[in-house]
Amino acid sequence: MAEISQGGGGGSKDGKVRVKKSSTKIDMTPMVDLAFLLLTFFILTTTLNKPQTMELTMPEKEKEGDKPPEVNEKKVVTLILGPQDKIYWYVGITDPKVELTNFSKDGIRKILTSKDKEIPGMIILIKPGKESKYKNLVDILDEMTITSMKRFALVKITTADEDLVKESNL
Template identity: 35%
Template sequence: MENLPKKVRSKKLNTRVDLTAMVSVSFLLIIFFMVTIELAKPKAIDLNLPSHNDEGCFLGCILNDESRVLTILLDDNNKIITYTGLLFAPIDAPREVQYGKSGIRKILLERNKKVLEYSAQRGRSGRGTTVIIKPSKNSNYGNLVDILDEMKISGINYYSVIDYYTPEESKLLASN
């Protein structure tokens, strides 16, 4: 019994895995995805417009606040047509204007100033002009970006981009 071979036991190594780097990377990924999800949420304002019938007249509209609404129609060849109020009873008749400081920006600043003064006279703190931007199918993306830049420069906080044209607005674009 003395010459029996001894069992060879292997040494057990310490199998310790350092997960510090993995935890750091996972936290960075979690933060990255949380930020991208937050930035991907659409941001829009609510625009409440009265309903309209087939003739284009607005139902239930007493016409007491139409002076606050400025509509901008965008068409091809850098054409801009603006009017204030409702098209069938405009406060400012439709007219063609140009881009830039002496064109659309001047109109936006003047209209916003008038609306704010009118609100102050009535004892209400007004929120300024509401602009409805209507790009036609013929207008290009650059024109829309230019108008949105003009909204920012002019300090217009309430605006909406709508792709719906009334028949009267379509006729107005075709005639100019």
């Protein structure tokens, strides 16, 4: 048992005889038991940080002979992730006019919400460039979630897209 003993009073130097105080003993066992029970309770009932994941639905692999689905080109918005946190974007497929924006709320978020109102059934093609960072891809996927875009796809960047970015001089 754990105890704390304190010495009792004895005689004094002046020669008077006093009654000796009995020493007090405090049993610490119940307090230690309670501390460990509380510690065990809090450890077992605490939830640890759950990893935050974003659900991304990927299409099935194409089989030989399958045609890609046909899409109205006026409903396609292409986002090309460039170097230094830049986003090159254009509407349509043929004869695109490339514009430049960034990841701010007045940048890509404003463009996505305005184009969503203008173009019903809009499809967004996200094309990460060779010089873009992984962080940019995560940021654009976050923007898709924030702006509630339902139809978007991750697509490999083509040489035509790279040429468009070089020719845009933005």
